[in-house]
Amino acid sequence: MLRLDRARVYDPVQGWRGQSRSLFIENGRMVADPGPQATVERVIDLEDAVVMAGGIDIHSHIGSGKVNLARTLMPHDHARTERAAALENGAWRHGGSGQATPTSWIAGYRYAEMGYTAAFEPAMLPVNARATHYTLADTPVIDKGAYVLLGNDDLFLRLLARGAEPQRLADYVAWMLARTRSLAVKVVNPGGISAFKFNQRALDLDQAHAYYGVTPRQVLRALARAVHDLGVPHPLHVHTSNLGVPGNVATTLATMEAAEGLPLHLTHVQFHSYGKEGPRGFSSAAEAIAEAVNRQPNLSIDVGQVMFGQTATASGDTMAQYANRRHAHPHAWTCIDIECEAGCGVVPFRYRDRNFVHALQWAIGLELFLRVRDPWRIFLTTDHPNGAPYTVYPQLMRLLMDRGYRNRMLDAVHPEVAAHSALRGLDREYTLEEIAIVTRAGPARSLGLRDRGHLAPGAVADLVAYRDDPDRDAMFARPSHVFKDGELIVRDGRLLAAPQGATLALEPEFDAAIEAQISEHYARHLSLRAEHLAVGAQELADYGGRAPLILPCTRHG
Amino acid sequence: MNQALTCPFCGLLCDDLGVESRAGRAEVTAAGCAQARALFPVPPQAQARIDGQAADWRAAAKAAAERLAAARRPSIAGLGCDLAGVRAALMLAERCDARVEHRHGAALAQELRATRRGGSLRTTLSELRNRADCVLFAGTRAAAHPRFFERCIEPREGLFGARQRRLILIGEAAQTAPESAALEHALAFPNAHLAEAVQLLRARLAGRRLDARHWHGIPIERFDALAAVLRAAHYGVAVWDAAELKPPHAELALRALYDLVAELNRDTRWAALPLGGNDGAAGAAAVCTWLAGRPPPLRYVHGAPQDALNADATDLVIWISAFDPQAAPPPDVPAVVLARADWRGGAAPAIFIPVAVPGVQRPGALVRLDEVPCLPLAAPAPADLPGVADVLDAVRAGLAGRSAHAAA
Amino acid sequence: MALPSSQSRGSSVSGLILTLKPQAPEALDGAGLLPASLAGLSPAEAARRPLAPGIELGECFTVQADPAAPDHRLTLRTGARRLARLGCAMDGGTLRVVGDAGDLLGQDLRGGEIVVEGGCGAYAGAGQRAGLIRVRGDAGDFLGGAADGYEGMRGGVLLVQGRAGARAGWRMRRGLIAVAGGCGDWCGAEMLAGTLVAPRCGARAGLGLRRGSLVLWECPPELPATFNDAGVAEFVWLARLDRWLAALEFRLPPLTQRARRLVGDQGAGGKGEILIVGG
Numbered sequence A: 001m002l003r004l005d006r007a008r009v010y011d012p013v014q015g016w017r018g019q020s021r022s023l024f025i026e027n028g029r030m031v032a033d034p035g036p037q038a039t040v041e042r043v044i045d046l047e048d049a050v051v052m053a054g055g056i057d058i059h060s061h062i063g064s065g066k067v068n069l070a071r072t073l074m075p076h077d078h079a080r081t082e083r084a085a086a087l088e089n090g091a092w093r094h095g096g097s098g099q100a101t102p103t104s105w106i107a108g109y110r111y112a113e114m115g116y117t118a119a120f121e122p123a124m125l126p127v128n129a130r131a132t133h134y135t136l137a138d139t140p141v142i143d144k145g146a147y148v149l150l151g152n153d154d155l156f157l158r159l160l161a162r163g164a165e166p167q168r169l170a171d172y173v174a175w176m177l178a179r180t181r182s183l184a185v186k187v188v189n190p191g192g193i194s195a196f197k198f199n200q201r202a203l204d205l206d207q208a209h210a211y212y213g214v215t216p217r218q219v220l221r222a223l224a225r226a227v228h229d230l231g232v233p234h235p236l237h238v239h240t241s242n243l244g245v246p247g248n249v250a251t252t253l254a255t256m257e258a259a260e261g262l263p264l265h266l267t268h269v270q271f272h273s274y275g276k277e278g279p280r281g282f283s284s285a286a287e288a289i290a291e292a293v294n295r296q297p298n299l300s301i302d303v304g305q306v307m308f309g310q311t312a313t314a315s316g317d318t319m320a321q322y323a324n325r326r327h328a329h330p331h332a333w334t335c336i337d338i339e340c341e342a343g344c345g346v347v348p349f350r351y352r353d354r355n356f357v358h359a360l361q362w363a364i365g366l367e368l369f370l371r372v373r374d375p376w377r378i379f380l381t382t383d384h385p386n387g388a389p390y391t392v393y394p395q396l397m398r399l400l401m402d403r404g405y406r407n408r409m410l411d412a413v414h415p416e417v418a419a420h421s422a423l424r425g426l427d428r429e430y431t432l433e434e435i436a437i438v439t440r441a442g443p444a445r446s447l448g449l450r451d452r453g454h455l456a457p458g459a460v461a462d463l464v465a466y467r468d469d470p471d472r473d474a475m476f477a478r479p480s481h482v483f484k485d486g487e488l489i490v491r492d493g494r495l496l497a498a499p500q501g502a503t504l505a506l507e508p509e510f511d512a513a514i515e516a517q518i519s520e521h522y523a524r525h526l527s528l529r530a531e532h533l534a535v536g537a538q539e540l541a542d543y544g545g546r547a548p549l550i551l552p553c554t555r556h557g
Numbered sequence B: 001m002n003q004a005l006t007c008p009f010c011g012l013l014c015d016d017l018g019v020e021s022r023a024g025r026a027e028v029t030a031a032g033c034a035q036a037r038a039l040f041p042v043p044p045q046a047q048a049r050i051d052g053q054a055a056d057w058r059a060a061a062k063a064a065a066e067r068l069a070a071a072r073r074p075s076i077a078g079l080g081c082d083l084a085g086v087r088a089a090l091m092l093a094e095r096c097d098a099r100v101e102h103r104h105g106a107a108l109a110q111e112l113r114a115t116r117r118g119g120s121l122r123t124t125l126s127e128l129r130n131r132a133d134c135v136l137f138a139g140t141r142a143a144a145h146p147r148f149f150e151r152c153i154e155p156r157e158g159l160f161g162a163r164q165r166r167l168i169l170i171g172e173a174a175q176t177a178p179e180s181a182a183l184e185h186a187l188a189f190p191n192a193h194l195a196e197a198v199q200l201l202r203a204r205l206a207g208r209r210l211d212a213r214h215w216h217g218i219p220i221e222r223f224d225a226l227a228a229v230l231r232a233a234h235y236g237v238a239v240w241d242a243a244e245l246k247p248p249h250a251e252l253a254l255r256a257l258y259d260l261v262a263e264l265n266r267d268t269r270w271a272a273l274p275l276g277g278n279d280g281a282a283g284a285a286a287v288c289t290w291l292a293g294r295p296p297p298l299r300y301v302h303g304a305p306q307d308a309l310n311a312d313a314t315d316l317v318i319w320i321s322a323f324d325p326q327a328a329p330p331p332d333v334p335a336v337v338l339a340r341a342d343w344r345g346g347a348a349p350a351i352f353i354p355v356a357v358p359g360v361q362r363p364g365a366l367v368r369l370d371e372v373p374c375l376p377l378a379a380p381a382p383a384d385l386p387g388v389a390d391v392l393d394a395v396r397a398g399l400a401g402r403s404a405h406a407a408a
Numbered sequence C: 001m002a003l004p005s006s007q008s009r010g011s012s013v014s015g016l017i018l019t020l021k022p023q024a025p026e027a028l029d030g031a032g033l034l035p036a037s038l039a040g041l042s043p044a045e046a047a048r049r050p051l052a053p054g055i056e057l058g059e060c061f062t063v064q065a066d067p068a069a070p071d072h073r074l075t076l077r078t079g080a081r082r083l084a085r086l087g088c089a090m091d092g093g094t095l096r097v098v099g100d101a102g103d104l105l106g107q108d109l110r111g112g113e114i115v116v117e118g119g120c121g122a123y124a125g126a127g128q129r130a131g132l133i134r135v136r137g138d139a140g141d142f143l144g145g146a147a148d149g150y151e152g153m154r155g156g157v158l159l160v161q162g163r164a165g166a167r168a169g170w171r172m173r174r175g176l177i178a179v180a181g182g183c184g185d186w187c188g189a190e191m192l193a194g195t196l197v198a199p200r201c202g203a204r205a206g207l208g209l210r211r212g213s214l215v216l217w218e219c220p221p222e223l224p225a226t227f228n229d230a231g232v233a234e235f236v237w238l239a240r241l242d243r244w245l246a247a248l249e250f251r252l253p254p255l256t257q258r259a260r261r262l263v264g265d266q267g268a269g270g271k272g273e274i275l276i277v278g279g
């Protein structure tokens, strides 16, 4: 047994708000205080460090093929490299490269070094599932999982257009979830990626798909219902229509209503909170969005905060990314129509603080953080790498916690932004408890990770200790201790060990008839067999990962 | 009999093959092309050798480690293997600062360089099969992918009803007699002129006047007619194979083709489908990119991945060819060959270690030529041979403590 | 860390001469060998500077003082060995290479002068922003071209006394390239802007040219059919260019103002030109 003394623990699930206490760990799990007689093999004095469960990134593109595309389009991002080195335990820390699009080995190390112990790839195409899981298996230390991308595939759209029963659609969703080893379902520009293949260049919520006649609203509702009925813990993960388009706030608000009370998670909402007021036709609509979130308890969001610098935007939304291609920096971009299933678009991008639009995007993200009242329904993300690489999280936490710092940065960006954003008037400063909610407890609850995101007895012993420091950026960037499954893996920001993390997945049940129908569709029309989408448990272990850890589906419709 | 297995012997990864094992050898019984039928049968055993002497594969791996430790400029090349093999190759290269190359690296590089210097709209096999009403074959007839026509072009019945496809050849592919009446031979010229031909097409598409009335004997009006056909497509696909164009200037043709596709796409839908990916090239590019930040060729310097700059002479090559029995390592360099049991790609190498063929003798995974689908490989005729990754891992273990920077 | 010469310490106020040792590792990257980072150091101090992770400069080079030279002048004796990325991102001072240079000479150059007594490899001046590169021998392919991760040349001057390989000026954006010995095939391919001057060049010059000028004395063979003849005219700026090159002591046949103008590439927007001097 391992005992951690003088830990000022922030665990919102247990209502712990920083009182100094001891924590007990055995066999990789938290255990209750075993009393004075118990044998404790090892004691670590945390010296009143701030302790939280390991960070959980609910939306980070670290595994899918589109990130690999982004890497190939950004050779300058990979010019700076990291050397391989031996770790203290004799294991090996692999080399790698990339800041905005880090290679997978070092992506895992960097998460661990800032106290994150889980991250989830939010956009996995079924045909790319195997490569995604292999990449995640090559992302060490952290636990991981992926959300399967549905809603633009021709089979689903056909079923929907022909008025298939909700049960049938749920079977279809369950089959895809189970076979591709996914943890949740994501929809991107519902129906719009498919519509782009039919030469539609925009598709609003109630606009009909040129071929199928269905609308994004129908796609959204059908998927939200299926996800709910299957008892998938995480609500449908939605990237709404009109990504990045000035005035898209109307679509976003309408999408929120379209759920009709079903749980919905809207992702990287910053990119969907734009008005078209003002002399430049681009304005903040964060207030309206935040109010709608505050009003509708069925909704949760993650922000997709923009921070300044070079990055890459990578999205399944070919329609939007094709429209964005002119902004590519450096000027190389790729959009792919994929397998009658979905698509992807990669546009390298540089956010500049002296650019009005970019700086306002930055302010809109912060406004959302500060205006949404319930921290359990808003999660901290940059939509890595779309808004910025995840390595900016410590700085982002400081922006949320330190109003003076925030306003100094506001003074430094494009001068008109302060006038076009209410940011300066927002006094709120996040507490450590709120940070613990938006970066671990909230995401864990939303994903159905019952034994993560908190430190109650039985929880996985993923935890992190930060030396208290008024400079929250410095504090969160370099934890004094990080434990993964009870093992000390980081000391003073330095990696000591690089164990393999778990892959978390669901295995919902489905009617055998859907399997036959899917097989028939693939065999007859597509260039690969449906059974080859399925990722085997053994196969992941053979490649060097771990067999997936199956989480229960809980709710039933 | 095994139904619907994936064939690893070209980048198409047809996954509808029937394969049976007869006396330990796999035989294609349904759906494979001649290439698949020739390459699936592989002997279940072969002898590992060190300098011609029979040895156990582990001893051979140990000997390879010793030679690798003594080499100054080692390279791991060929790289014809599954994803796990490529991963193992990188982990080994990282320890001994080796160069990592793929046999089709030159074509890969042309494609990569073209996409890094502008926009690219691409598509995949199922989209082509179901949507395309016009296919422009630029300098290729997809000869390196035997079932491309059968699987992607000939099916007329698609998800969106029957397709009348216009199939148009330009370049060298149009110089020889048609094997199918469906192929229209729009413009015949040597592939070396492809870049210029595409610029001509772009000029006429943009409505620009040209002084020239003819180009290489072709009246300019023919370009106008072709431009009109391309513009009339609802979903057009431009197909090429960088391996059929000569590096290093092939990239100019590819760049021009991507620009042409993007220009056509302003009004209607167009996308490109570059062919390639043979000998596991697409998978090698994918794994190298996610682990080392770049496709091959690359090199490690002090355990950090970098672009390979000069094609420095190498003094030891670890040559991997699990799929092609004839792939030959570079001449005049001592070679450690990890290859299928019936490998006959040249003179006896310094060290030979037979490996299981992924997809025949051992399960694995590969990436298809259109880069997104990643398919499983089965083992219809399992053999008692190590996988490429097993051997490379053993070499790495033999290297422990020897490499230049391990102590640093 | 680079020390500006004004803050220099130590006894030395002279330049340095580094001579490559034959036993230096093969995969040696010359990017760190900059006048500014060694300025003011004594030979012994310079020898202890890290060249690459884990490698000191003195392990690869013998270091001598060069009393005749000021301290911002660095001389490299490379012989026939081709060190890549010499003068990478250099922003001042003088780098003299006695012998040959490898690929990516003066990559991302921001200022100062690089003089190579021998030849150089591919991609000399890739991404160059300012400053001057002189190569007395021949240059490899892609002179001033867009290496991976870099744009083509963006400014400054690149002068080659010998011949240049294929695709000189590829994707160049700004600045001036002059090649006295002529260029290979595909010269000026996909050039975005800027000026490239050479007496003659190989086949298919200007393919994909968007803007910018190729100035030649002979019409290149196999000129792409996407160039139109705009006739002979007077170009005052050619005379200015002639005087400027003369001031740089770069020898070319005399440039007349009169030239034939070929406009293209019509496939790539048609805003570039090939000027054939004399008409």
Ligand code: SF4
Residues within 6 Å of the ligand: B007, B008, B009, B010, B011, B012, B013, B014, B031, B032, B033, B034, B035, B036, B145, B146, B147, B148
């Ligand atoms: S076309 Fe290629 S993948 Fe298909 S069967 Fe033939 S060799 Fe195998």
Ligand SMILES: [Zn+2]
Residues within 6 Å of the ligand: A059, A061, A122, A268, A383, A386
């Ligand atoms: Zn995202």
